Amino acid sequence: MAMLKTILGNLLRPPRTRGPADMPDVPPVYRGALAHDAARCTACGTCAFVCAPKAITFTQDPGVSVSWHFFIGQCSFCGLCAQNCPTQAIGLQADAPGATNSAAGDGLRLESVVRLQPCTRCGAAHVPLPDAVMEALWGVGEAERGYCPECRRRAASEKLRAAFVPVQEAHHDR
Numbered sequence: 001m002a003m004l005k006t007i008l009g010n011l012l013r014p015p016r017t018r019g020p021a022d023m024p025d026v027p028p029v030y031r032g033a034l035a036h037d038a039a040r041c042t043a044c045g046t047c048a049f050v051c052a053p054k055a056i057t058f059t060q061d062p063g064v065s066v067s068w069h070f071f072i073g074q075c076s077f078c079g080l081c082a083q084n085c086p087t088q089a090i091g092l093q094a095d096a097p098g099a100t101n102s103a104a105g106d107g108l109r110l111e112s113v114v115r116l117q118p119c120t121r122c123g124a125a126h127v128p129l130p131d132a133v134m135e136a137l138w139g140v141g142e143a144e145r146g147y148c149p150e151c152r153r154r155a156a157s158e159k160l161r162a163a164f165v166p167v168q169e170a171h172h173d174r
């Protein structure tokens with residue numbers, strides 16, 4: 001009897017499923033979906049490393065690009081990726097939609113492509129670093145900003161040699 005009452009009650013109740021058009025407002029503490037700035041990204045992988053649910057992944061097109069992928073369905077909105085990104089290439093935007101009615105799943109997955117560039121010294125394809133990062137890490141001038149990591153290392157070593165070897169030679173000559 002009780003079961004019959006439940007069945008009848010369910011049949012007479014209006015549907016409870018909410019469509020995308022009448023979704024409830026997100027709570028004020030919702031941090032939001034990620035936005036990614038490929039121009040600031042160094043493809044260091046820190047964001048993927050700190051993301052426990054593995055919502056961030058990378059794919060590579062060797063010699064051409066590194067792609068950053070984000071799947072909101074696996075994101076817990078902890079914000080760790082944005083906090084730990086050394087170049088602030090990731091931001092959380094609270095006004096980003098948290099769901100979609102697109103059958104293709106648009107909006108659930110983000111892809112951001114970091115294009116590799118040829119080194120201006122040796123031609124090797126590498127991830128270009130933002131100017132501010134080049135200055136902070138290497139203190140390099142305009143000409144060296146297009147260098148790959150190997151050429152930056154060599155240029156730094158040449159500078160050290162130019163600065164210290166004459167001093168050492170002067171000591172030996174005494």
Ligand code: SF4
Nearest residue numbers: 041042044045047085
């Ligand atoms: S988004 Fe930030 S943490 Fe992630 S790979 Fe790019 S620079 Fe590194």
Ligand code: SF4
Nearest residue numbers: 051075076078079081
């Ligand atoms: S907010 Fe947290 S769970 Fe979401 S992608 Fe970033 S680190 Fe991963």
